[in-house]
Amino acid sequence: MKKVKVCLCAVLLSAVLFASCSNGSSSGNDDSSFPEQLLSYVGDETYKSPKNASVEDAKHQSTGLEDGWWNDTAFYHIWVKSFCDSNNDGCGDFNGIKSKLDYIKNDLGCDGIWLSPIFECDYKSKSPSGNMHGYDVKDYYAVNSYFGTEDDLLSLIDACHEQGIKIIFDFVPNHTGKGNAWFTDSCEGGNKKDWYVWNNSKLNWNPGMGSSNTWHKNPNGNDYYYAAFWEGQPDLNFRNYEVRKEMKNVVRYWLNKGFDGLRVDAVRYLIETENSFVDTPETHAWFNELRTEVIDSYKEISPKFMVCEAWIENNRSALDAYFGSEQKPEFNMVLDFDQGRGCYNSIYKSDSRILTSMLYKNPSEIKAYGTFIGNHDEYMGRIASWFGGYSAEIKLISAMSLLCPTVPFIYYGNEIGMQEGNYNGDLRLRTKLNWTDVEQQRNDDSSILSLNKALLALRKEYPSLFKNGTVKELKSNTVNNETKNPLYTVAAYTISDGKDTLLCVFSLKNVSDNKFWFDCSDLDISSYSVLVGVNNKKNLSLVYSSIEVESIAPYETRVYYIGDDTKEMLFTDKRLFLRGDMNSWGYNEMLYDSEKRCFDLWYKLDPDSYQFKFDAYCDRTLSYGSGEENIDGKSVSLGETMQTSTEEGKNTNFLFTPSSSASGTYRFTFYEDDNTFVITQE
Incomplete structure (x- = not known):
């Protein structure tokens, strides 16, 4: 029923090409490895973006939202390429998402959507085996043409708001793609030369992601540019006033289009200092500017929020620092990478102390932790694959994640126990959603989807709690x-x-x-x-x-x-167990078939006489019954349909003797509609 579990840590520590983020650690470096000119602020402080956006121009906005609305919202994280393809061109799109809003809101119960990167990017492939992650932004002011037009996006935003669904976008401020016109100009020594981090020699910088190969040769010159993640994602220079203003303008531009907020990628790496490559005071200062100058300026129009991906584990103070302070606020919410791993390890190690040690609650009514059990990155993988598709464990970890006073994020497909695709790296986590599986689970009131729906409804019933x-x-x-x-x-x-x-x-x-x-x-x-x-x-x-x-x-x-x-x-949760003297009256769980409304179990038996019973409550009583045991000892013949006791307080033991003189595999099938069962030989 379950595959052998592999040590999670080994996979999580692997470096992945094209990763959008990583669990970087603070690394010091001496003065000789940090040229003084890289500490200087440059650029025009009076700069205005050619795409200059003003909050007064905001359109397509949500109405009726109160500040702090994000604290009782359940977010659905959509990998756009793989969610729903409306025109059968092999790629998910905005119109596909629009067609499934009823599923998201009513069949699942989420009232917020986080879209994976939607902007024009360097690497684009419609093939499932081709990478198109979008964290290599080519144009921050243009949508990915594979997903549709800007009008399609605006139509999606309007449709979300009509159904009371909030929608946020993925913002990547640390780096662009190499194909970005800004970088091309910078490589050629144009007006945007100082928009990126350059040095005359190659430096030995390691921001904590496994490699110090972070400086790369200018394709049009003899100097080197810094790229913390990989050479295809050159870092922007946030010591340039023009960059600082331009990136704030990008956020304002899309909030004006109707987005209700943003998830900010890789927040730890914006500005390096001679003492650290991550979590620097200068980095925090820029996010304070973004919060006060942009996010908070929409409070009277339609309150916005931003959540950060600071991939920090086992360091709560460093994570909480991204909330900022009362005087210098930063993020409204931070993604919590501790709780998901704590949920998994508590099951993997069968240790309740791991789970309860990770039960962080929201810090206040205006600050929140976003919790999840897997995402698009090499964080935890698809939980269903770790548990071998065993629905009981998938439901268990899903419930753990949803039953805490934090803000839930559900990665598309996890609500149905979607398993990983047959690809390398994080591509295996971004495969197409199987809508046939969705439909089957919609019609099964004990499915993984139904559990998610029930728990999200519970959260809505008790919002304060x-x-x-x-x-x-x-x-x-x-x-x-x-x-x-x-x-x-x-x-x-x-x-x-x-x-x-x-x-x-x-x-x-x-x-x-x-x-x-x-x-x-x-x-x-x-x-x-x-x-x-x-x-x-x-x-x-x-x-x-x-x-x-x-x-x-x-x-x-x-x-x-x-x-x-x-x-x-x-x-x-419909579950049925076969107990008997063949398994020392222990548990053997039967598999449920929602279409046939029956439970099945295949069991190898030696030639002998066996006594067994069915148990749905794990208290040795009859399926769907209760009370004390009543051992009847009825004999069962191969292929004979038998009626179990339906009388309240009664239980039935059955006797079965395999017909063959040799060992064989037998199928036990229990039908829930009439409490009958039959044993057949495979």
Whole structure:
């Protein structure tokens, strides 16, 4: 059912050509490696862009937005090339996105869209195996012609606003493509010579992305230009007043077209100093200018926001620095690269302490963390591939990401458990969305898509709780009976805003343990409802000072509303397990076929007599039943359709003896509509 898991870290540390960003680290360098002239500010301080944009010219704007709207928005991250192709030319486009807004808003539940780079770029390919990432901008004022026209884009923006969907664009300020006219002029020694970072000799600069080969020969001269990522993406010189003004104008130009905000790429690398290549005070100062001079100037028209990609892990203070200060604000939101990895590792290592240590909440009602479980980069890959397509684990990590008081970002395809394509590097993460799979999951109320929809609806029902609720970990009191050591295979925490309280429980391992205890004597569980789980059975109780949780399925997510027993269940995860003396009464999960509405399991049996039962609740009771066991011991013949007990409180054990004298593989099929099953030989 699941493929062998590979060490995630090895893949994440690999360098990838054309990457738009990387987890750079601060690196010092001596004075001899940083020529003094590179510290000088140049350019015309009175410069105005030929495309000069004024906030008074804003059109196509969202209406009715309040400042801080981004704090309770769920964003859908679209890789435009691969999302939806409206004209069958092999490439996704603006009109394709427009045609799927109903899916994004109503079938999934996101009310914000982040578009991957949409501007004209150097490398363009409609082929799935051809790279077209867009982080090599050729013209910041022109849209990628493969995606459509500017009118098509404006039509998309208007359609988003009509449906109450906010839309943001990907902005790449650190570097351009080599094909950009600015760079061509700079190489030729024209008026834009100082728009890029040049030196007469090749320097040994390493911004922390694995290579010091960051200075490259001028194709039209004898000097060298700096390119932190690779030679095809030359760095702009933000010590040039003209560059600073031009890049602010780019943002203003597109906000005037109706975009509600922007995601800013690779923010750490704008301005280097003699002491560091990343996160420098000068870099922070420019983003403060962008915030105060551009973003905040739209507050009275239609409030905008910007979120940064500062790929920083395990250094919360460095990440939080990109919020700026009250006196010098920078970003409204920062993307959090810790939480996604924490979710994955808590499952991979079956350790609840990893998850609960990563549960950062939004810093305030005007500052937010954007959380996600994979994106277009070599960050975590497609989670479905890491888990071998096993839907229970995919649902589990999806729920972990959505059940915290932060702002969720869902990368296209992750909402259906899309797996990686058969390509090298990050191309495998950017393959076409299979709309047939989407349609199948729309019609399956226990699918990965349905879980995402239910949890996004939950977030909308309790906006205050998920905007800035308080997270409290429930520490495990469960002990391994053999080793007497604490068990951390189930994680639990509460989220509360003083009015509403949710208890979230996550099973992190395929174990047959039936009860778990958590230290939380101050949680009143006298009244509660089950909102998410494999069933709505009441399985919480107070034992001395501990909360006891019973009958949690392997890799199950359970969400309880505390204080009200009348809430309706939002999502039921249809799962069925085969137990028997052939597996020591452990769990063997059956695969669900939503079209045939049945569960299947193939099992190799030796010649013998076996006793078995079906279990949907992981408490050894009959599928869709409850209560104490009732061992009937009915015999089953090969190919015979059998009726399981449907009487409340009854359970049925069956006896089966393989017909062959040799070992063989047998198929157990359980039909959910009438609670019948049949055993056939493969």
